[in-house]
Every structure is written in structure tokens, then in C-alpha cells.
Amino acid sequence: MRAAVCVRAGGPEVLEFRKVPIPAVRAGWSLVEIKGAGLNRSELRTRQGHSPSVTLPRILGIECVGVVAESTDARLPAGTTVAAVMGEMGRAFDGGYAEYAVLPNELLMPITTTLPWEVLAALPETYLTAQGSLDALGVAAGDRLLIRGGTSSVGMAAASIATALGVETAGTTRQPAKLSGLHTTHALLDDGGSPAAAVRAVWPDGPDHVLDLVGARTALDSLQLVRRGGSVCVSGSLSGWLVPDFEPIAAIPSGTKLTSFHSKDTAGNTVALQGIVDQVEAGAYQPNLDRTFALGEIAAAHAYLESDQATGKVVVLP
Known part of the structure; x- marks a missing residue:
């Protein structure tokens, strides 16, 4: 072979x-x-x-x-x-x-x-990771979701699932040419710093959830972007694996939730993948x-x- x-x-x-x-x-x-x-x-x-x-x-x-x-x-x-x-x-x-x-x-x-x-x-790795991440966040219809790394394959899958669920979405990208590829309610340009101003312009109180696919470089900032009591899920490592100088009590606002999803947990999940395939065939997911x-x-x-x-x-x- x-x-x-x-x-x-x-x-x-x-x-x-x-x-x-x-x-x-x-x-x-x-x-x-x-x-x-x-x-x-x-x-x-x-x-x-x-x-x-x-x-x-x-x-x-x-x-x-x-x-x-x-x-x-x-x-x-x-x-x-x-x-x-x-x-x-x-x-x-x-x-x-x-x-x-x-x-x-x-x-x-x-x-x-x-x-x-x-x-x-x-579909498999991308959509199963996206679905697992949204489940970890507890995303529900009517919520507001910020996806950092929105033009990554997982980011686009998450936007597709969330939109079908009735979630208001915003996605970030560092590349202006990719803004049109953000199939989200709001497309935001990330200049490499914090997109706080752009996010607050859309949602003054912040999103209910942040799916952070950039990872180590942006995780602490995401905790400041989400509304107080909201949730942040780190599921990507586009910027590396480790968060330097992480002090949980100082970094996590009171009542805000920080979680993660590892794609190893997608292995063998036939029921979830079949459901994703069915939704793609029906045109609900892209x-x-x-x-x-x-x-x-x-x-x-x-x-x-x-x-x-x-x-x-x-x-x-x-």
C-alpha cells in the first residue's frame, strides 16, 4: 500500500x-x-x-x-x-x-x-470536538457565544452547531481576509491583543460563554470577556499548551466557570457522530x-x- x-x-x-x-x-x-x-x-x-x-x-x-x-x-x-x-x-x-x-x-x-x-x-474530529465543547459550556438556545479562533475547523463547526441550536454567535479571526469566512452572527477582527472593545460593542455585558480555541495565549483574557457567572471552555492550543503565571483565584472572576474539552473524549462516540452526519445531510450543519x-x-x-x-x-x- x-x-x-x-x-x-x-x-x-x-x-x-x-x-x-x-x-x-x-x-x-x-x-x-x-x-x-x-x-x-x-x-x-x-x-x-x-x-x-x-x-x-x-x-x-x-x-x-x-x-x-x-x-x-x-x-x-x-x-x-x-x-x-x-x-x-x-x-x-x-x-x-x-x-x-x-x-x-x-x-x-x-x-x-x-x-x-x-x-x-x-467531520469526525472537528465536529465531535465542537459538540463536546458546547456541551461542556452548557450552551442553550438564546445564549450568546463567543468563539475565539472562529475560522479554525473546530470554530466553524461550533458556529454551525450553535446557530442551528438558536444561539447568537460571534467569532474572531486575526486575518481580515478571513472575516467573510466567519459564519457567525457577528464577525470580529482580533488584532493579537484583547478583542474586548469589539466584544463589548456587540454585548455590553459580555457573552454568556466563550469557546477559546486559541488557548494558552488568550485563556486569561477570555475569563475577563465572559459575563460574570458565565463559562469559558478551552478546547484548542493554537497558541501553545501552557498558561504562564496562572493564579486561579486572581485570574477567574468570582462565579465564572473555567472548563476544558479534550478531543480524546470523542473516541468511539458513534451515536454523537451519526447525529452530526444526519444534521449535515439535512443541511442543518455545514x-x-x-x-x-x-x-x-x-x-x-x-x-x-x-x-x-x-x-x-x-x-x-x-
């Missing part, structure tokens, strides 16, 4: 397009013919050498969609459409940057759909697919994502 192998830490050029053996099925695992794989920024960081637990060479890719080719699990007969996310895919074992992968049965989510492969591939690349173009795909050109999801098609 053909696969993109990360041979060492470095730039996009360390992703080598190779022919490798099709992996053998073993007890508790299934062979999946991969039809599409969404790209994620965590894969960029692994390629760059910022994931010390990952041993290279490795076939990266923390998510994929495809068809079961061989399985010992009765619920996964050959020909079943499946999706898989997280669970150490592309980290402890080979992941989605290939024509085939052997994956743990508990990760495989059987899905019924008529969506094209590239659209289906844009897939927000930015661009597709062939598997042999994986280095170019990484360079494109790394350059912050994408508005939405980037997908690789074997």
Missing part, C-alpha cells in the same frame, strides 16, 4: 510517500481501507518533534474514514463504513495517512451515510471543507495548514 511516513522530526519534507506492507489484522483490531483523513494541528506538532511520546518513523493521522476490509468483530462486517478518531492513532500506532490501517475495534464508529468521502472525512489534497501531496498539505491559509478543514484523500 501507499503511505506517508514521518521519518524524523522536521518540516513538511520529512513526510515521505512510500510503499509499505498492508498491516495484518490481529485480535481486537480491524483492517480499514481509508477513504479520507482530516488533517489536524496536533499532527503538525508531532511532525515538528513536539510529541516526545511518539516514536518515529510513524504514519501520522489521528482520524480517518473508510470501509472495513477485514475484521473479527461481528458488528464490523466487511464493507461497513466507519470513522475513527484519537485513541493514540498516528501516535502509539500507525494512523490515517495511508491507504489502509489496522485500528482497534473500540475506536471504529459504524456510520450510515450518503455523504461523499471528502465531506465525511471533514461541513466547512476548505481543501482536499491527494495522499502523495501530504507535504504540501502540511505546508498549507501550517501557513494558516485554511478556513475550515483540510482533508487528504488516498
Whole structure:
């Protein structure tokens, strides 16, 4: 089979397009013919050498969609459409940057759909993370939601879900050219500082919730933007992992809630993913697919994502 192998830490050029053996099925695992794989920024960081637990060479890719080719699990007969996310895919074992992968049965989510492969591939990690984050915030119809990092794939998915729910939304982007890509009630430009003035112009008392996908650099500011007693969920790490000099009592206003959502909690959630797929098919949610690349173009795909050109999801098609 053909696969993109990360041979060492470095730039996009360390992703080598190779022919490798099709992996053998073993007890508790299934062979999946991969039809599409969404790209994620965590894969960029692994390629760059910022994931010390990952041993290279490795076939990266923390998510994929495809068809079961061989399985010992009765619920996964050959020909079943499946999706898989997280669970150490592309980290402890080979992941989605290939024509085939052997994956743990508990990760495989059987899905019924008529969506094209590239659209289906844009959904699992992105939409499951967005849904989990909104659930963590406790977002409900009539609420006001600020999404920081609004033109990221998760940000756009969150806006789509929230809008369908009847939530008033505002999204931020640092790039003026991407303002039109913010499918939110209010589109706000983030100049790299605090968007406090722009947010207060929309909501003088602040939003009820902030979904912070920028992460470490903006988390403390988000706690000051949300209304007193509101909630902030940090679900992204576009600006890194650690918040320097974090003093909870000083940083969190009394009664305001700070939470998080980790996409590892999306693994194996078939019911949630099927519901998302159904909503996309019905036109209630938008897939927000930015661009597709062939598997042999994986280095170019990484360079494109790394350059912050994408508005939405980037997908690789074997």
C-alpha cells in the first residue's frame, strides 16, 4: 500500500510517500481501507518533534474514514463504513495517512451515510470536538457565544452547531481576509491583543460563554470577556499548551466557570457522530471543507495548514 511516513522530526519534507506492507489484522483490531483523513494541528506538532511520546518513523493521522476490509468483530462486517478518531492513532500506532490501517475495534464508529468521502472525512474530529465543547459550556438556545479562533475547523463547526441550536454567535479571526469566512452572527477582527472593545460593542455585558480555541495565549483574557457567572471552555492550543503565571483565584472572576474539552473524549462516540452526519445531510450543519489534497501531496498539505491559509478543514484523500 501507499503511505506517508514521518521519518524524523522536521518540516513538511520529512513526510515521505512510500510503499509499505498492508498491516495484518490481529485480535481486537480491524483492517480499514481509508477513504479520507482530516488533517489536524496536533499532527503538525508531532511532525515538528513536539510529541516526545511518539516514536518515529510513524504514519501520522489521528482520524480517518473508510470501509472495513477485514475484521473479527461481528458488528464490523466487511464493507461497513466507519470513522475513527484519537485513541493514540498516528501516535502509539500507525494512523490515517495511508491507504489502509489496522485500528482497534473500540475506536471504529459504524456510520450510515450518503455523504461523499471528502465531506465525511471533514467531520469526525472537528465536529465531535465542537459538540463536546458546547456541551461542556452548557450552551442553550438564546445564549450568546463567543468563539475565539472562529475560522479554525473546530470554530466553524461550533458556529454551525450553535446557530442551528438558536444561539447568537460571534467569532474572531486575526486575518481580515478571513472575516467573510466567519459564519457567525457577528464577525470580529482580533488584532493579537484583547478583542474586548469589539466584544463589548456587540454585548455590553459580555457573552454568556466563550469557546477559546486559541488557548494558552488568550485563556486569561477570555475569563475577563465572559459575563460574570458565565463559562469559558478551552478546547484548542493554537497558541501553545501552557498558561504562564496562572493564579486561579486572581485570574477567574468570582462565579465564572473555567472548563476544558479534550478531543480524546470523542473516541468511539458513534451515536454523537451519526447525529452530526444526519444534521449535515439535512443541511442543518455545514461541513466547512476548505481543501482536499491527494495522499502523495501530504507535504504540501502540511505546508498549507501550517501557513494558516485554511478556513475550515483540510482533508487528504488516498
